[in-house]
Amino acid sequence: MSNIWDVIWTFFWIFAFVAYLMILFSVISDIFRDHKLNGWLKALWIIFLVWVPFLTALVYLIARGRSMAERAAAAQQRAQHAAESYIKDVAGTSTADEIAKAKALLDSGAISADEFAALKAKALA
Known part of the structure; x- marks a missing residue:
């Protein structure tokens, strides 16, 4: 035992x-x-x-x-910021592309104006 x-x-x-x-x-x-x-x-x-x-x-x-x-x-x-910027560089999406995608979602009615403003602010940050 x-x-x-x-x-x-x-x-x-x-x-x-x-x-x-x-x-x-x-x-x-x-x-x-x-x-x-x-x-x-x-x-x-x-x-x-x-x-x-x-x-x-x-x-x-x-x-x-x-x-x-x-x-x-x-x-x-x-490290998180570096990883995010690396992913953005590799993915090839620019700020303008992200805003254009958000605008297309707004025009199609998939998101509201407030959600578009939030996505735009996030893309510009």
Whole structure:
């Protein structure tokens, strides 16, 4: 019966280790992503992450967690914008094409004037 508990305990420690590695890599990537930190502070954080990794990661998440989330959200937004512009470039549709399609939908009665205005504003954005 103790064999099953050994398996459960092993799975718990594997889960904890993988979670810790994810946090560690997130902290390291955020340190290098932050342009407000100078090189010395980045080096200091990395040194502490090497020598006292668990405590340093915990302190970093508490002290800089909010700005870490803001930087991650900004990076995600930049990636989303880049993907959208790439798709538009590959698809070959221009702003004028999108407005013309919306106008055709308005003329056919498929959309209302308010919906046309919303589509036009989105195309021009």
